[in-house]
Amino acid sequence: MKLAGKTAIVTGAGRNIGEEIAKLFAKEGAKVSVVDMDEGRANAVADMIKADGGDAVAVVCDVADPADIAKMVSATVDALGGIDILVNNVAISDNKDIFEITEDEWRKTIDVTLSSPFYVTKQVARWMVDNDRGGRVVNVGSTSGFKGRPSAIAYTSAKGGVANLTQSMAVQLAPYGIIVNQVSPNMTGSPVGKEVFNRDRKVNNLVGRPGEPDEQAKAVLFMCSDDASFIAGANLFVDGGTMAMAPFSSPATRKDGK
Numbered sequence: 001m002k003l004a005g006k007t008a009i010v011t012g013a014g015r016n017i018g019e020e021i022a023k024l025f026a027k028e029g030a031k032v033s034v035v036d037m038d039e040g041r042a043n044a045v046a047d048m049i050k051a052d053g054g055d056a057v058a059v060v061c062d063v064a065d066p067a068d069i070a071k072m073v074s075a076t077v078d079a080l081g082g083i084d085i086l087v088n089n090v091a092i093s094d095n096k097d098i099f100e101i102t103e104d105e106w107r108k109t110i111d112v113t114l115s116s117p118f119y120v121t122k123q124v125a126r127w128m129v130d131n132d133r134g135g136r137v138v139n140v141g142s143t144s145g146f147k148g149r150p151s152a153i154a155y156t157s158a159k160g161g162v163a164n165l166t167q168s169m170a171v172q173l174a175p176y177g178i179i180v181n182q183v184s185p186n187m188t189g190s191p192v193g194k195e196v197f198n199r200d201r202k203v204n205n206l207v208g209r210p211g212e213p214d215e216q217a218k219a220v221l222f223m224c225s226d227d228a229s230f231i232a233g234a235n236l237f238v239d240g241g242t243m244a245m246a247p248f249s250s251p252a253t254r255k256d257g258k
């Protein structure tokens with residue numbers, strides 16, 4: 001087991017990518033703090049982990065609220081005994097263009113998607129440093145942080161910020177033995193903020209299908225495990241090859257008849 005003896009916080013673990021990260025971490029031996037602002041989802045995932053023989057606690061928290069984060073950190077430490085790993089997975093999308101989005105929607109999306117990984121990491125890293133613990137942090141970014149999109153502007157800007165937040169946190173926390181990396185998905189499971197996974201949704205990538213949430217979870221697990229012992233401040237695209245494609249390339253068309 002790759003995370004035996006470790007404790008992990010996974011934010012936005014009530015659904016989709018975060019849910020699979022929490023479940024995979026538990027299978028790999030970690031005790032998991034299943035953090036979500038939706039109580040029903042957090043409880044359901046923690047219950048599934050426990051029913052499967054794992055160790056988990058559900059913690060309801062709005063990760064855009066520093067006071068709530070302080071309570072979440074205490075609740076996690078009380079229930080699990082410490083924190084070795086933090087996965088900042090929460091994001092919301094505006095799904096608007098520059099003329100549609102209001103200033104309030106802009107601020108909210110930036111706060112939840114860009115500021116929250118800063119708020120949460122600041123408090124968790126403080127705990128790690130004060131307890132002489134070291135640790136690992138993975139930010140879940142997005143291909144949207146690296147390209148313009150017609151249908152989102154605050155989300156894309158926030159994810160662009162997350163890419164540098166990862167590097168800045170990596171530089172500033174490495175002196176304390178805390179290693180920070182990023183995994184950047186594209187088109188995986190249900191779209192951000194949505195419930196339904198449409199496996200027929202149109203994709204433009206080299207694999208020819210959308211990603212499964214557990215494919216992101218495996219990459220995040222890798223970044224949190226000893227297998228990534230010489231990786232720091234890095235971004236791993238888990239995107240079916242989308243970012244490798246020139247703008248007008250066609251999606252992968254099999255030439256082997258499969």
Ligand SMILES: NC(=O)c1ccc[n+]([C@@H]2O[C@H](COP(=O)([O-])OP(=O)(O)OC[C@H]3O[C@@H](n4cnc5c(N)ncnc54)[C@H](O)[C@@H]3O)[C@@H](O)[C@H]2O)c1
Nearest residue numbers: 012014015016017037062063089091142185187188192193
């Ligand atoms: N799904 C994709 O195709 C995709 C593509 C690229 C990047 N990503 C990234 O992957 C991560 C997970 O995306 P997803 O699609 O699984 O998200 P999702 O919308 O399916 O789930 C997010 C979870 O976070 C919770 N949440 C939302 N705001 C919160 C807050 N303020 N505090 C606490 N919990 C909150 C929600 O209740 C929900 O359970 C995000 O960072 C997203 O940007 C996803």
